[in-house]
Amino acid sequence: MITIVSPTKGAYRLLYFDGRHVTAVGQVELAETPKGIRPKEYRVRQVDRRQLKNTPTKELANLLRSTEVMLTAPSPPFEAFLADLQVKPKPLDACRLCLLEDRVTQVRERDAVRYGKERICMPCARRELRREVAHFGRMARGAVGHLDELLYRYRDVDRVLAAIQPETSRKRSTLYDRVEAHAVGETQALEELPLPRPFVEAAGVERLMPVQQLSVEAGLLFGKDLLVVAATASGKTFVGEMAGLKNYLEGRGRMLFLVPLVALAVQKHQRFAERYGEIARSSLQIGKARIRLAENRGTGSRDPRAALIVGTYEGVDHQIRLGRFPERIGTVVIDEIQMLEDPERGHRLDGMIARLKHLFPNAQFLYLSATIGSPKVLAKKLNATLIRYESRPVPLDRHLVFVEKKEKIPVIKRLVEEEYRKISSKGYHGQTIVFTNSRARCHTVAEKLGKHVAAYHAGLTSQERREVEERFLKGKLAAVITTAALGAGVDFPASQVIFDALAMGISWLTVQEFQQMSGRAGRPDFHDEGRVVVLAEPGGTYSRDSSTTEEEVAVRLLKGEMGEVAPVYDLEQSSEEFAANAVVARGNAADIRALEDRMVGTMEPVLPDLIVHKLVLERDGRLELTPLARIMAENFIGVERLMRIQRLVRKEDDPLEILTELECEVD
Numbered sequence: 051m052i053t054i055v056s057p058t059k060g061a062y063r064l065l066y067f068d069g070r071h072v073t074a075v076g077q078v079e080l081a082e083t084p085k086g087i088r089p090k091e092y093r094v095r096q097v098d099r100r101q102l103k104n105t106p107t108k109e110l111a112n113l114l115r116s117t118e119v120m121l122t123a124p125s126p127p128f129e130a131f132l133a134d135l136q137v138k139p140k141p142l143d144a145c146r147l148c149l150l151e152d153r154v155t156q157v158r159e160r161d162a163v164r165y166g167k168e169r170i171c172m173p174c175a176r177r178e179l180r181r182e183v184a185h186f187g188r189m190a191r192g193a194v195g196h197l198d199e200l201l202y203r204y205r206d207v208d209r210v211l212a213a214i215q216p217e218t219s220r221k222r223s224t225l226y227d228r229v230e231a232h233a234v235g236e237t238q239a240l241e242e243l244p245l246p247r248p249f250v251e252a253a254g255v256e257r258l259m260p261v262q263q264l265s266v267e268a269g270l271l272f273g274k275d276l277l278v279v280a281a282t283a284s285g286k287t288f289v290g291e292m293a294g295l296k297n298y299l300e301g302r303g304r305m306l307f308l309v310p311l312v313a314l315a316v317q318k319h320q321r322f323a324e325r326y327g328e329i330a331r332s333s334l335q336i337g338k339a340r341i342r343l344a345e346n347r348g349t350g351s352r353d354p355r356a357a358l359i360v361g362t363y364e365g366v367d368h369q370i371r372l373g374r375f376p377e378r379i380g381t382v383v384i385d386e387i388q389m390l391e392d393p394e395r396g397h398r399l400d401g402m403i404a405r406l407k408h409l410f411p412n413a414q415f416l417y418l419s420a421t422i423g424s425p426k427v428l429a430k431k432l433n434a435t436l437i438r439y440e441s442r443p444v445p446l447d448r449h450l451v452f453v454e455k456k457e458k459i460p461v462i463k464r465l466v467e468e469e470y471r472k473i474s475s476k477g478y479h480g481q482t483i484v485f486t487n488s489r490a491r492c493h494t495v496a497e498k499l500g501k502h503v504a505a506y507h508a509g510l511t512s513q514e515r516r517e518v519e520e521r522f523l524k525g526k527l528a529a530v531i532t533t534a535a536l537g538a539g540v541d542f543p544a545s546q547v548i549f550d551a552l553a554m555g556i557s558w559l560t561v562q563e564f565q566q567m568s569g570r571a572g573r574p575d576f577h578d579e580g581r582v583v584v585l586a587e588p589g590g591t592y593s594r595d596s597s598t599t600e601e602e603v604a605v606r607l608l609k610g611e612m613g614e615v616a617p618v619y620d621l622e623q624s625s626e627e628f629a630a631n632a633v634v635a636r637g638n639a640a641d642i643r644a645l646e647d648r649m650v651g652t653m654e655p656v657l658p659d660l661i662v663h664k665l666v667l668e669r670d671g672r673l674e675l676t677p678l679a680r681i682m683a684e685n686f687i688g689v690e691r692l693m694r695i696q697r698l699v700r701k702e703d704d705p706l707e708i709l710t711e712l713e714c715e716v717d
Contacts, residue, residue: 051117054142056149057125065149066117072097072152078110080127087131097152111135122149145171147178164206175207182211183452183588193452193588193601196226214452214588224583226608229446237263244271245292246299248329259285261439262292268435270416271296277387277417277429280439282569283543286418287318290383291326293414298330298357303380303413306406307360310389310399312336313508313515317541318385319360326358335361335369363395364686367402370409371630371683379410387417388562390428390615390650397619397651398686401627403432404648405634408641421565423612431615431650443574448582450608452601455587459498462548465583466499469546470528478576480545481522482529485567487551487592492531495550502528534559534567546581547571552603556593559603561610584608617651622688624654629665629675629683637672659689 054065064076074096081090092110093102114135120142121128132139143162147170148155155171163175170178179197200210212224237258240250243266258266261280268274270293278286294305307322309315315336322332333356354376359366369376384403390396407415415434422428429436453461462484469480486492492505504518504527521527522542530542534554547570552559559567572580586604619627627649628642635641646653657673660666665679675683682692698708 053114053117053119054122054144054149054154055119055125055128055139056122056144056146057128062125062128063149065152065154066113067154072154075102075152076105076110077102078107080131086134087127089131122146143169145169145174147171147174162205163201164208166208170207172201175201175205178207179210182207183214193586193605196450196605224449224451226448226450226584229442229448231442231445235260238266243292245296249292249295249299249326252326252329253288253291254325255288259288259443260441261285261437262289264437264439265289266292268437273297273414275415275432275434276437277419277422277425277432277434278437279419279422279425280437281442282420283443283573283575284420284439286420287385290381290385290416290418291322293416294358294381294383295326295330297380297414303378303410304356304376305358305381305383306366306376306379307358307383307385308363308366308402309360309385310363310395311508312362312365312512313519314385314541315360315362315365316512316516317519322358322360330357332356332358332360334365335359336365363389363399363402367398367405367630368684368686370402370405371633371686373633375409375634379406379413381414381416382406382410383416383418385418386566387428388419388422388566388615390617391423391560391562396617397623397627400617400649400651401630401645403650404645405631407648408634408645420569421562421612422615423562424614428615428650442569442572442580444572444577444579446568446572446580446582448568448584448608450584450586450604452588453585455590458550458585458587459495461585462495462550463499465546465548466503466529469581470502472545474545474577476576476578478543478545479525479528480577481525481527481543482546482548483542483544483570484529484531484548484550485534486531487534487553487555489533491550492533496531499529499531502526504530506530506532508533534563542570543573543576544570545572545577545579546583549582549584551592552584552586552600552607553592556596558592558596558598559607560612561607562612564607564610565612615650619651619653621654621656621659622690625656625660625689626682626687627653628656628660629679632666632673632675633680633683637674639671639673642673656689663689663693665689665692 052067054067056063061077061079064078065072066074074094076092076094078092079090080087089107089110092105092107094105095102114132114137119132119137119139121139122142122144129139143157145155145157146168157169157171161172162169163172165175165178176198179201197210204210237260239257240253240255261278261284265276265278268276270276270289278289280286290307294307298304307318309318315334319332319334326332331353333353335352359376389399417432417434425436425438451461466482469482472480484495486495489507489509492507496503496505504521506515506518518530522530547568568582571582584604586601588599588601590600631642631645635645657666660679661668665676665682667674667676678692682688698711702708
């Protein structure tokens, strides 16, 4: 039998332990007497009882003499009492919380968990952690599992609690993981490569970056089609520039450089014009409607015969659907190829690539992405060689903080201010991109963060966006607050990315979107390291129909693997692409089938429906589009939406009423 003595406030708790279980519990108070320190009051209860019963102190003295006595903490008064009994105690490092529940758990160095100034066992540490997070309400299993992982990693309850108490959080406490940078190996000088001299002189680049070196070794400068997957700021754009300018200057045709957003197209065009204006004229192709807006005047030439045509996917595709095909294209660069996975626009990008391949079978195709699922499979579907460079140019720390929604803006404000106070070894302030889920939220956050912060989204005019971009590039803004939709957009050289929300509108981000946005933190020409901070609201959601919550999504995104790019297009999407393909194929049925075979996604067999609705006519073995079908192709709509429009036209006379009905149907 062992008697375990645990000092408590004003008394001592005694547990009588048989080696496996606590059989009884006692409590004793000591007092100073002329004969020394003696028991003042002694009470005992059986372990299965609650009531303590007064017991003669003589029984305590006999028990202490007949058992092994262990002290859980130094106590001079009790040790003096034991000395009078000629009992020498032994020290015992035990979990105090277990002792309070009539259990004995020895805390060994390798198993101990720090809790304040004491050490406790892991089961008690987990219970205390759950008690602390209970004020959030029910937390998703994945998020609780993440906290448990932190607990096992750090063995410090307070350090883990910092992840859910942002006012006391420390960077090392909220760290989820760290993506290390790797030293750059030896690469070739630009002048050593078989590149035209005018390009080498205009490029302003001395040596290749690693991903550029890998691309050159894979046949970039000899017309090889490549899928280049590498982190943001790793030099992917210059891969396209090398091939495109070489092909143009050596007479193999002009370059198309295609991006998903108008703002990004304008930025790329300005870069090309400044760098290569002396040797190759560049132009913009960003869509018929946008060109006519006053806000877009002065953004650059729109000469369709320019050497370098920078355009949005839809801007160039619209011209193709009208039957206005570009001429003499030698290089096609598709930036942000991961947009193939976009549920709204992916089918159009897929179809456009197939149409460009049909129009320019001898052109070199280069596909660029920072993140893509199963890139080997996609490369095979695109008939391209995969270049994959996973190393980042600077290290990236990823942090996960659980925080209530009302606390998000104060936390963002502190993080932005801390980052801006930093000055990198290159002499630049730390700057932040904050991603949120709506334009309204952009302005709310920006207004509360102060004058050195600006909202940035597609709802601003082109001039307003350019002003924000310029202020950010000059270091005059500490942060931009933007929508998740611009995650693959304009190049803001930020050192920190903060996720205020993990949704795009009301839909949760995908792993691919999250990684794309995260990758924007840390630029080698500006920063020494990057940081990503995910602010997850336990129980938070952006749609009543969602069964998952933000903290659960946060862990999934941080841990997640991207799936294969294998979209399946529905009737609406398939009919739209069929019509666009038919324009390019000029009604040749075999060419239309060949175009569909070139696509990454799977089309529905829509021809019977189009014939039934008299949108396609079969004549002498050819498939002829009716005027309505051509309108369908030119306006990026499919057969279902076209039928709705026809029904509304018969029903309504007012065009505004028709538009309102269409928008309500979409919502």
